[in-house]
Amino acid sequence: MSAKVLSADPVIRRRDVIGSEITKIITHPATVIMLAITLVVNLFLAVIDASGLIFYTGAGPARLSSFGMVMLAPLYAFLVIPVWAAATEHHGGQLRMSLTATPRRGTFAPAKLTATTTVCLAAAVIAIVPARLVIGIASGLDPAELAQNCVQWVAVYVLMSLIAFGLAGVLRNTIAPLAIMIALPVVVATGILQWPDGIRFLPDQASLSLVGTPGYDVTELPPVIAAGVLVGWAVLSVVAYTIALLRRDA
Template identity: 25%
Template sequence: MAATQVVRSEWTKIRSVASTVWTLSLAVVVTVALGMLISALSRSQFDRMPVRERLSFDPTFVSFAGMTLGQLAMIVFGVLVVSNEYSTGMIRTSLAAVPQRGTFLFSKIAVATGLALVIGMVTSFAAFFLGQSVLGSLRTEIGEPGVLRAVIGGGLYMTLIAMFSMGVATMLRSPMLSLGILMPFFFLISNILANVDATKRIGRFLPDQAGSRIMQVVPRVDDDTPYGPWGGLGIMVLWVIASLVGGYLALRNRDA
């Protein structure tokens, strides 16, 4: 089967599964809504914040406060795109139709990544503009130094989260096992490692901790992170490449 036919087939699969459509819709809604809520709270509490927090107040990053839940939806999307075929048994039919496993996997990832990128960018720009509208006098503008980079970076960050999840799900095959590892990793383990003094030097190189730097415009007071916004995104890209290579090797070397 030609690569274009495989891509078209994967697009049909993704759009025909209701759970993936609802998951992406949820990513937009929760990210924007939570960002607006946190922006409103930040505006009302700004005068009571400690001086240290006011000095490092980042209106752009505040509007992305909902990314925590948005990345949850992207993780679920990435896992479902890959593991739905394993849970339903359709993987055998798919591999029979497309024996070239590399073509099969990377066509699926390409289609899902394109969709995640569109949703990620829409979400990031919507979260920024609506969040700034709520911040009032604390707001910033898209033309300010570093702001457009951060907004575009927010969309890239969400896309990379989905891609990383696809690679992990390809290695593990089970949706429950994939989510059971990815959820605690991103929402518990990563934050603990990045905020405990003994493990901070390691934790800051984890994919979400490094990648989220791209969304920051105002550096934190006494921030000693050894990389900048693009360096952090680069570290995240390396994690994504590793997960996708691992997924490909796992798919290539074992039975469906």
């Protein structure tokens, strides 16, 4: 009668870890609430723009969609999703439980990043595409232009989410990263920082340039460059978080 030898280190499939992390994110109340808020506010702004309401500024009459900072404002509610995905690991011993289930951090870190990216991509499509379709159709955009506009907005949501995700993981906090992300455009709007060549490379300004509504003429970047800047910030944030997870949180 042969005895079966049980492995002390069972093989943990990456797809199972990714599935577990996705479940953890989408079942968190903050994910559902913030996604609903972002969707509703985006649709509200889109309806106002589609109604043809004109706003008069020093530069002349303009529709609401011309005010990039206003149209991008719902994004900062959306960022709660990736921030909670990263920072809540450090609340109430959740990280210890996650690492008990997946002791190999080299598996856990990329799985968590993949899960967060997947959830944020799907959530971004839900949160922003319906509003962009309303605005695009009302503005008479052709299908190609409409598709490009939707892709640009989704890209901003996903890349800004990755920046917030990495920042939250490094700081191990849910409030500080959101405060930093919100404070950046506020500080720029006050005019305290008189350095347009540097300000244009901040994430919020690059986001505005990518969607075609730069905050200021002097901070405008070509869309391709703006996309590259956001990718750079996202990579930097994610790498910093991964290093912290592998080294500092060991």
